[in-house]
Amino acid sequence: MADVVLFGVGQFAEVARFYLEWEGSHNIVAHTVNREYLTTGEKGNLPIVAWEDLEQEYPPGQVSLFCPLSYRGMNSHRQEIFEEGLRRGYDFISFIHPKAEYYGTPVGRNCMILESNVIQPHVEIGDNCILWSGNHIGHHTRIESHCFLASHVVVSGSVTIGERSFLGVNATIRDNVELGKAVVVGAGALVTKSLEDFTVVPGPKSAASKLKSHQLKGI
Incomplete structure (x- = not known):
């Protein structure tokens, strides 16, 4: 222990x-x-x-x-603490809930994966990611470091989620889509095509916003 x-x-x-x-x-x-x-x-x-x-x-x-901090600052505060801890010589644990469906594919350090997540085979999850409860992560998906997925996100197969991205409640990402770094997908949004770095999709039936994610005040 x-x-x-x-x-x-x-x-x-x-x-x-x-x-x-x-x-x-x-x-x-x-x-x-x-x-x-x-x-x-x-x-x-x-x-x-x-x-x-x-x-x-x-x-x-x-x-x-x-370090289970929130997505504040597009996950940057959690990233800063994680990287400082490594520089100071500390190791980080990860927590995968026993009731997550998980098949031993790679999960990085300082990750928290809660109950009822379904993580299909051949998924890779980087360092310092939080997957709240009830998400579905399709096969051959790569979640890069410092991401936050809120509850009931559906990620289809062969998706790439760029580092520091945030996916809101009930967001859906279709198969073979690539999200750049620090992308925000709002609650209930459906993403059917790849998105550039810092793109914001505010919610259902929304086109990508002209704002970039680093300009948002509440995340």
């Missing part, structure tokens, strides 16, 4: 902690947050340590990290 420090104290961290403690293969020993957000020393009977000082109490080699 590996000892784990969990990055964050918000709702995403609470959900991740519940699943890890319920599943039981990892031992959470502490939370960590950036010093500017450290307002208390404890979360649910576990210590909270400043991220900047983590090595002093939980050095690399003694603990692994898990």
